Amino acid sequence: MNVAISIASTDSDGRVFLTWTPVEGTARLIDGPGAGQTVKVQLQNAGTVGKIVFDVVRSDKGTPTLQLDLPGDGSPIRFWVAGEFQQPSQNFGDAVLQVVDATSSATLSSTPLMVRIRKNANSLTDAERDRFLNAFGNLNGQGTGRFTDFRNMHTGPTLGESHNNWGFLPWHRCYLLDLERQLQGIDPTVTLPYWQWDNPAPQILALAFMGLPNSINRVQFTPGHPFNQWKTEGQLGIVRGTGFPPTQAPGLKSEAATLALGNGVFTIFGLPFQPPQQGGIEGLPHGTAHTSYGSGYIINPASAPRDPMFFLLHDNVDRLWAKWQWYYKRTKDTDPNAFYNGAPVRVGHNLGDTMWPWNNAKIPPRPNTAPGGPMPSSAITTAPGPTPTVRSMLDYQGVNGGAHLGFDYDDVPFELPAPAVA
Amino acid sequence: MNVDDYRKAFTAEMEKQRQTAAPSAPAALAAQDKAADAPDPLAAAIATFRDSSQPAGARQTALRNVQTATFAGPGFDRYRSSFRDALRAVAEDKNEELRTQALEMLAIDKDEVAQQLLLRGLQNPGQALVSTAKAVQLLAHDDHGAAVPIAQRILKGDYDLDAKEEALRALASDPGSTGLFADILADRSQPQQLRSLSASGLRAVDPQRFTQLAQRIIADDRENDEVRTNALGALDHLQGLSTKLNSDFADKLSKLDLTGKSDDLRAAATRFLQARTPK
Helix, strand or coil, X not given: CEEEEXXXXXXXXXXXXXXXXXXXXXXXXXXXXXXXXXXXXXXXXXXXXXXXXXXXXXXXXCECEEEEEEECCCCCEEEEEEECCCCCCCCCCCEEEEEEECCXXXXXXXXXXXXXXXXXXXXXXXXXXXHHHHHHHHHHHHHCCCHHHHHHCCCHHHHHHCCCCCCHHHHHHHHHHHHHHHHHHHCCCCCCCECCCCCCCCCCCCCCCXXXXXXXXXXXCCCCCHHHHCEECCEECCEECCCCCCCCCCCCCCHHHHHCHHHCCHHHHCCXXXXXXXXXXXXXXXXXXXXXXXXXXXXXXXXXXXXXXHHHHHHHHHHHHHHHHHHXXXXXXXXXXXXXXXXXXXXXXXXXXXCCCCCCCCCCCCCXXXXXXXXXXXXXXXXXXXXXXXXXXXXXXXXXXXXXCCCCECCCCCCCCXXXXX | CCHHHHXXXXXXXXXXXXXXXXXXXXXXXXXXXXXXXXXXXXXXXXXXXXXXXXXXXXXXXXXXXXXXXXXXXXXXXXXXXXXXXXXXXXXXXXXXXXXXXXXXXXXXXXXXXXXXXXXXXXXXXXXXXXCHHHHHHHHCCCCCCCHHHHHHHHHHCCCCHHHHHHHHHHCCCCHXXXXXXXXHHHCCCCCHHHHHHHHHHHHHHCHHHHHHHHHXXXXXXXXXXXXXXXXXXXXXXXXXCCXXXXXXXXXXXXXXXXXXXXXXXXXXXXXXXXXCCCC
């Protein structure tokens, strides 16, 4: 007798990836005792690093074990499973969903999986870092890979789609999600890490990771590093200044001060950057994070994506927004404090608008190209679909009941709006 | 930690921030700039940056404020022209740091005025505004520009290693440099940095020739570890490598004795082999 486990977030190779967001699963007996009888089983963790929690309903109160009475005729019983907050995996298989017979303790099944979470880049293991770098280097393909589309999504003529308006945060969330899905198409264990600029990041600003510039701002890497082949616009390499020593933080607006902007009101927190007024997060600390390097591709919005550091920077911007959303409970699109809900603004920045380039819109004021095509699908979720809207980027965890986007941050939990059990 | 406890802890942190936060600073971006009281602080910041009579520190702060403002995208458009003019003026400034920053920002934007200044400096060293290496680096940002012939000249001449590295980078997509890349890569008397960059260049313009040469170098125990490592790294991600080639080379690599060789080389070999091990 054993137990077949089926979990919603399973890819085509049969691998299960979880975030903090609970997903549905079923358990059923194989070669059970037959109709009219039940077998009590226990679902539990057997992993060494990643941990999971269970519940019988979709909740934020999952427990490390769950007992179920499985019908002897093999009928499935539903449960919910999620990664245990602050216990992410480092690699596939270091989290295991084990089912044991509650009476005999015999193991009835073991399902390896991964609690796949976006992490602080400064805390990655060497293996995590190297997998990320290999995938990213592969995506760049020495200038011939799909990364060219990401570079072309963020150029001078296209900045109106992504900056200086309310859609700044949703657009970049979508951009990062697209990139991450492309990376996961190369290596499904990879997520996009973030650069938390509040603290020194000597592991990130190192030859083995994002590199260190020489005296003429040419970023150097260790021998064999994938970014030794990094190419954009026909040019080999990255130019970036040393605005601050790697052992120090660049002295930007702190996380707490950023999250306190507007005290939970999006029209202050997300206020578009309109120089000389600094606006909300778009101006400070996002703008100052870019320019903290002093020189190079990353200090100019038209050239910034040519430096892969750009994506770690923006992942932190997105994390700050995610944390703000969690802390102030601002995930509902009907909440006027969760997003701008006023008179229509430029197309692409209103809640119901689809976003360029995923919508392939090329009529002014949209740019006349739309690189990259539709948003790629995910093995573990149906959201946001091929042509995401601004609205679809708000409730990225599905706390209000919709599908989640398939990512989570290591320091932003899943928490349902009261009551705690859906 | 459960979510409730995490929320409590984070709320305490946010409360601490509220209590210790300084009185709200002026909302204007150039608040630290002396011109913060000006009707348009950003225009004033551009003027400060441009003004060579101002202290360098004040000019740097002004520049940083303006650079940050560029992240408003269309919101910066009305300042773009005056900022470009200021950068062009500062491109010949007596302050080396400021003029290098100005030239770099202009060059990344493929500014023709900056390109002319850089070319003038390369033709007449007495008028050079930045080092030869930096000039080549900046000119190479425009791949339709003059960087290719200049880079070829530098590689043949008596220039420092940084200049030659930048020259090789400038040629990285030039199919006319295939022979040059192959010659440098094969020449053990060349510095490993130039050989490694040549490997990257050859990989881009002639993958087949690169593959043959790289495999020979990687398998040669007398070769420099860094060159072998970089060649292996460049080979590792080369698309279109035939399955047989992959398998033959992987077999050869697995039999190499890398005892005593650099950690990077052994790690690169392990990565290459792991990626080709059937799952």
